[in-house]
């Protein structure tokens with residue numbers, strides 16, 4: 001069966017849902033003791049297939065062409081970030097596959113590799129066919145993820161290979177990959193972008209992002225399960241906590257993105273609206289970073305994550321001012 | 335652009351970009367209550383006005399509440415760069 005439509009629901013851990021870290025676990029948010037294993041995730045993958053062709057991205061072409069500049073820039077930037085991120089993961093994930101701790105893990109990770117290939121195809125098809133945006137190296141250079149996070153992930157996965165599969169290196173890459181890239185950055189980006197797609201009537205985009213989010217929910221669930229195993233074995237607990245903290249810092253910086261001049265409206269009402277929008281997006285990232293802690297068995301890390309996140313955010317905002325000789329819109333509006 | 339022509343162009347834009355669908359608006363229409371503008375729509379409108387009228391940044395103490403279409407007309411009148 002091919003699933004191409006419908007809301008993203010019933011997933012083990014729906015990455016599009018609203019994180020509410022201050023409230024106790026409710027509904028289908030799993031407790032760390034109920035996260036499914038690699039075999040169960042494989043079974044979900046078998047049942048959750050979809051195809052890029054069935055999304056028919058070309059049906060958004062006209063609507064996209066009629067977008068106003070603000071919407072076009074917001075969506076174009078968001079899709080570029082997602083595309084660059086997906087390409088990066090297809091280039092690096094195989095290190096985790098090759099050195100997976102068990103055969104079940106490896107088989108599951110093979111399915112994820114196939115998913116990531118499909119995601120790249122989807123975003124590239126959408127950008128070129130529906131949005132008319134060329135795929136070139138300029139995309140990479142404009143991407144905060146490509147500039148700030150990708151080098152870290154490449155280095156971490158290289159260490160996995162060079163060490164011949166050292167378990168600590170494997171967990172380090174897993175944290176950067178599944179918990180930060182997918183659980184924090186991709187989750188926040190997919191959510192924001194899908195809301196915009198709906199708002200502007202981009203039906204193919206809305207549907208395709210829903211499919212991607214369903215896959216990513218599975219990937220994140222695997223990451224949480226695997227990280228929890230590392231935390232529980234005692235030996236990798238400290239390492240995972242350390243990697244998580246530095247990953248969260250980097251994610252905060254990626255979200256501020258000091259490398260790129262932000263849209264800064266001159267009309268005060270609009271400036272405030274923009275600042276609220278950005279702050280809300282950043283908050284989604286932080287909430288996700290905090291909520292995952294309970295699931296991987298590191299609830300005590302919460303204060304540290306919040307502190308590191310806001311310190312990294314402040315540094316990124318200062319960096320922005322240095323670079324552009326003006327304050328970031330969020331600072332201007334404060 | 336003469337001021338009345340400018341005000342008319344503002345009304346056109348505000349009407350065309352209304353989230354409720356393109357419509358004819360008057361200066362007394364309320365942006366949020368009558369025309370359905372939410373924060374994203376206000377942002378889109380403001381950026382469109384910036385491009386259209388080459389607006390210059392507003393000082394914080396000059397800030398006015400944008401309640402009606404007339405408020406926007408006035409603001410644009412103040413901020414539009416006059417040809418030297």
Ligand SMILES: [Fe+2]
Pocket residue numbers: 086089115116119216
């Ligand atoms: Fe992906």
Ligand SMILES: [Fe+2]
Pocket residue numbers: 116182215216219
């Ligand atoms: Fe993924």
